[in-house]
Amino acid sequence: MPQVTVIFFASLRQITGTPRITLEIPAGTTVGELKQRLLQRYPDLEKSFQGIVTTIGEVTATDDEIVPDGAEIALFHPIAGGHAAPEPPTLILLTEDEIDLTAVLQSITQPTTGAVVFFTGVVRGLTHQQTTAYLEYEAYPAMAEAKMQQIAAEIRARWPKVEGVALVQRVGRLTVGAPTTLVACAAPHRHDGAFEAARYGIDRLKEIVPVWKKEVGPDGSAWVTGHYRPTPADEPPSPTR
């Protein structure tokens, strides 16, 4: 039987829990029939199938087209009113859980992505011979998430070729060596601004995202003091109506 690969993007991937599957299908199966098979396997996809775009080998395919053996079929939602390109994914996450670097990479990778730059901060155990046992992170969650969204928008405005953007901040007790934060920027090519965008993202996060850390060592604990004092100029321009 012909074998095909199905690739899921963005919200579809969250439903299926996997970025890609390989399927055996009867010869002569159409795109429409393949979608029915996917629905049987992942019933939760049904409400997401409205307005979905299907491509075979990066060419848009209609439901009555026959799926050739060995085909790569991609499923995604187009940008509203735009052409058949998947909307660039944005991952904003404030979490007590361990940061899963591979999952973040998958969630911001699109068919057009060819370069992803990761910055991650980790808990330093030794600073000028001073020992840190662990850091205790605290956040103002609603505002932190709003400001992380704002940074993603600022990145896209400055580096229009940057596609997927992820900003993750971990909170709670974090021990030496643990990743505490992650900024990842995806783009078609490595010279499309992803390096600069990731650096901007972490610098900005340290300026305006309301998160604080307390350093705990052998001699007690102390809040780490920030230096930046944001003003209304750090707010996004108000939307024009």
Next chain:
Amino acid sequence: MTMAPYRVLLFATLRDLANTATATVELPPAATVGQLRAALVQKYPALADYMPAAIVAVNHAFTTDDTPLTPDDEIAAFPPVSGG
């Protein structure tokens, strides 16, 4: 002049020093962030050294001392951020 209660969320050093996560202060009508800072220090003297550098956010937006307040606003006061 009727005073109205304003709730202020405190974080990190400010919460530890005030010994509460939610401060309440009374402010006159048409109060500003500047007046809120003064009222916080008056009610929680332990904040005195930290309030000049503290950031006051209103409805998740950064402010100046002239920013007006209403009792329905979500107001927060915190030290300069140190995440990442």
